[in-house]
Amino acid sequence: MARLNCGVIGLGRLGFKHAQNLAGRIEGARLLAVSDPLDAARNNFSAGFSAVNVYEDYQDILKRKDIDAVVVASSTNTHGKIVIDSLKAGKSVFCEKPITLDMEEAGRLRKTLAETTGYLTVGFMRRFDDAYAYGKKRIDSGELGAPVYARCVSRDPDCPPIEFAKNSGGLVLDMCIHDIDLARWFIGGDISRVYAQGGVLMWEELGKIGDIDHVDIDFTYKSGRLAHLEGSRNARYGYDIRTEVICTKGAVFIGGLRQTACVVLNRNGSLTDVVPEFLTRFDKSYEREMESFVSDVLNERPSAVTLEDGIAAVALAAAVNKSLKLQQPVEL
Amino acid sequence: MARLNCGVIGLGRLGFKHAQNLAGRIEGARLLAVSDPLDAARNNFSAGFSAVNVYEDYQDILKRKDIDAVVVASSTNTHGKIVIDSLKAGKSVFCEKPITLDMEEAGRLRKTLAETTGYLTVGFMRRFDDAYAYGKKRIDSGELGAPVYARCVSRDPDCPPIEFAKNSGGLVLDMCIHDIDLARWFIGGDISRVYAQGGVLMWEELGKIGDIDHVDIDFTYKSGRLAHLEGSRNARYGYDIRTEVICTKGAVFIGGLRQTACVVLNRNGSLTDVVPEFLTRFDKSYEREMESFVSDVLNERPSAVTLEDGIAAVALAAAVNKSLKLQQPVEL
Amino acid sequence: MARLNCGVIGLGRLGFKHAQNLAGRIEGARLLAVSDPLDAARNNFSAGFSAVNVYEDYQDILKRKDIDAVVVASSTNTHGKIVIDSLKAGKSVFCEKPITLDMEEAGRLRKTLAETTGYLTVGFMRRFDDAYAYGKKRIDSGELGAPVYARCVSRDPDCPPIEFAKNSGGLVLDMCIHDIDLARWFIGGDISRVYAQGGVLMWEELGKIGDIDHVDIDFTYKSGRLAHLEGSRNARYGYDIRTEVICTKGAVFIGGLRQTACVVLNRNGSLTDVVPEFLTRFDKSYEREMESFVSDVLNERPSAVTLEDGIAAVALAAAVNKSLKLQQPVEL
């Protein structure tokens, strides 16, 4: 059986997860190397994976001829540059979202991809979640009629670490970008008007660095279809990700709160737990998107999530942030 | 529009509920009189219903020519005698379950009914619950194939008052009799073998009066079909009534725990309340069974629950109690 | 016991429901008269309630000295005038929402109320729903911290009859007004900015009369708190009313889809029904709000929902409609 020799660039939470999956769980994958500029991240990784080369500089991965593909999970603000370098080094690329923070760089990404391997995918892992994939399949079957309205809720239970938040691009680019992608995926067609309201409802420390903890986003599509997205850091009860798609003959509701299939009952009532955070909720999705990446590259299939998907989501996120600033709708 | 003039015998919790329903909520009914041997019960009732005659002796109701129908909700051990008196007085009769505690009296009931008004029904109110009625309808439609197994759970959240328990006939006759009726209703056909295990798991005071707080009941039908019934006073979390019917092409699950459509969420998880007790859960069923009673008598339709249903349930309850005593199955 | 003698003006679906409740279910109430300009509505009512006077002209109710209180459930565009007439005739008044469609009339209502009986309440019946009332109580207890964000969904399963829709005031005034009231009730404080997007996603016939079938509404409060409201006629699966209130220490989720506590299972999966329409979902709420009305008037308590609540909701609805027209936020 053919094997895809892989490298992982960046060993933060997601990079570590991708490396683990490529090392032991993904059929057809072989993890050869990882890199991270931080000593602590490299040491933490080395302890568990003795057979994998660990570099400080990602260029050492790109130089290796025996490496076919790389996963880019570095700091958000380095994504664009590392992806371009990787493509130029002849690698197939999986890049964590967002693909870039800069629309000018988006143009360079397009150009580089056209001139190189042609394989680039973006980590919109929710598309690979069982529930999202199943919901999409049911809608695509046509049995529910046309999808005309999407409602997405994404709520984190906590303020992110302030150091992380500073480089994350803010609530919209860091978190809502998943829902922006879902709104595009489920409804389809161009979005013509964007409005957003938001602010700091709970975490004043976010306000101090210019970020917010809540946003409501309205999308009007050219076709007249609509979407509403909520992003929040304020769900003190747990991690809460849900999407509802209204179709002309029915609807699909995706997501739920419960983590463990166990109910504890006493005089106060019936108590269930709630999903605590994203790695628990989407553990399987991260595995599935790596499977898809490895299998697409090995079989020379086009990527399931394209560069254009990645760029469109970033452009919409920028419009949302502009609307928040202007307190006015933004026409696209 | 024709009106059915009604009397209610017995003003305990259920008698009071039936009187309220007949007085203000049941189309076609008019409540003329009630009776109860206890002063407190009569006074409590008089306060709210000034237009209704209140008697100490139920015979005063039976004597009235202008009363067409009576609801018997007196102490369990008086049911049989009062029903016979009522039928002989020419009344149509609704009797709370169990219809009798005595198989000899069952014979006299049969004879009296045959010689008199011909209308008698028994308060198996669960058959009138929306969820039970809907489940039965879906099974009767045939879409799910033949019903081959029924599983019934009935759990009370508390020990009943000991004075009530003493005259209630015990756990099986007081509580499980509803599930015994449901097992007959859903599966159909004769039951050939009964086994039960049970005892006192929580409320020692019940043990002292010869009652139990938990029973598991197994029914083998002549057809080979099966049922299992659990009755309990030990659900400290609330009132818990559920039935599952397995059919050859599917199944129906009836009942649930939640009372209020409200979820309270905090760091401990997701909390919903639980139905507290039977009058809350089956409020509407009591109204529906009165509607059915009044409408059946006015329209000269046969009763939805028959004397034979009432007697069969009592006979099965007796077999359960015998099995508990012998610690052996009882063949019927 | 004191009795409140009542009249009902308007015998549409809601007027009929209120009349039924006052006639047989509400302790302390006596229904003496009803009125409706339509022969069919009067005849339909007369068949069931022989003891109640039925008039064509509501003035015949107002003239009667023996009538203490009236329920106004006439066509939306007549609410304001009939309420003013009723107050001037010395009646205590319950008025269906919206209390008026006209901000000038709102001023006259204020003036009239100040000069007359002083008792006026508006039919925001959701406040009387068990689940909403329970959720509010839990929030008011303080255990969940401060409420900072409300998310309301109201979806009807069908296009309303076009003749009804023409006089209803449109989606926002007819339907979203409930959620506008809830957003005020749960979050509190003034709203400073309103934005809305909406249109026709499904029912072109609504577009032809200038109405819409979907709206997304954003509220920014002066305090910085936020709310989002969705109103829709497009839930082909049933009647779907839910509210989520995010608090600084937890959250409350109110509402749900299931009508009957019965699950039907087969090879396709697990199927439950969905609430079909509003009278089924809120049957008990309509009863409770009448109980509250009757009991408040009899006991000379202030109304639970005030004229100012009614006017504030109408003013916000007008701002929503203005934003829809301008495709811009509206500052208040």
Added chain:
Amino acid sequence: MARLNCGVIGLGRLGFKHAQNLAGRIEGARLLAVSDPLDAARNNFSAGFSAVNVYEDYQDILKRKDIDAVVVASSTNTHGKIVIDSLKAGKSVFCEKPITLDMEEAGRLRKTLAETTGYLTVGFMRRFDDAYAYGKKRIDSGELGAPVYARCVSRDPDCPPIEFAKNSGGLVLDMCIHDIDLARWFIGGDISRVYAQGGVLMWEELGKIGDIDHVDIDFTYKSGRLAHLEGSRNARYGYDIRTEVICTKGAVFIGGLRQTACVVLNRNGSLTDVVPEFLTRFDKSYEREMESFVSDVLNERPSAVTLEDGIAAVALAAAVNKSLKLQQPVEL
């Protein structure tokens, strides 16, 4: 880091799953060899795992000095013999349930274990399921009082392949043995009386080989506590595994039907899928029990599930089968 070198004996569905887990997912494990008498099973395995030695005869695994531990997942009727051989060869042993079908062999297992490695565990994987483990933890915390009643439901959606059923030991030994173990685990203490009713409700082909497709099992404990277990092949809607434990201050309900967090809604209602079969439901549990096995052996900790647990379950299963045959309770 220390590594446990493992072999897997038997490459049926479970053996294959264990081999996969040991090869790529279990920290500290290394899979060196597998065996199966069937060519097809060996070939199927070889295709995916080129680095693992594949034998026809399990003795070839036992002979290898470099193998520390074996997983026995061969045909049920060979478990006892292979476990004894493995222990004698100095291996630590994980054996699939049931550990034996023969109480005489149980004695030899006890003796051999005492004389050899001392490490043997049995595959009661439900104890490693998140929901079961969480429920047990909450009960063990004492917050819910003493566990006094357990109710277990295990329903398969289909008749097993008849060739498999013939060697499976029948419904009770093959399937209910999990619930027998859970009843012991949750309630504790000796069981004094067993009764069972059962038969063929759906699959006549099972009757022809002397098996049944439904059983109800009653356990009376010496302490007076009780349990009821249902085992069935008749859940046409899916794989349905649930346990309820009633405690003196509350309860724990474990398990549920839904597989995918997606609801499809249309005019027929609200539809969710159902877990299709055991490997989907308990995928993670199989991984967790291997982790526990590998980690216990490496760290010289006693096994979480003991030989005595394995033997007690088999002895109870035998009593159930005896009761079914005699149609009488069996005293232990």
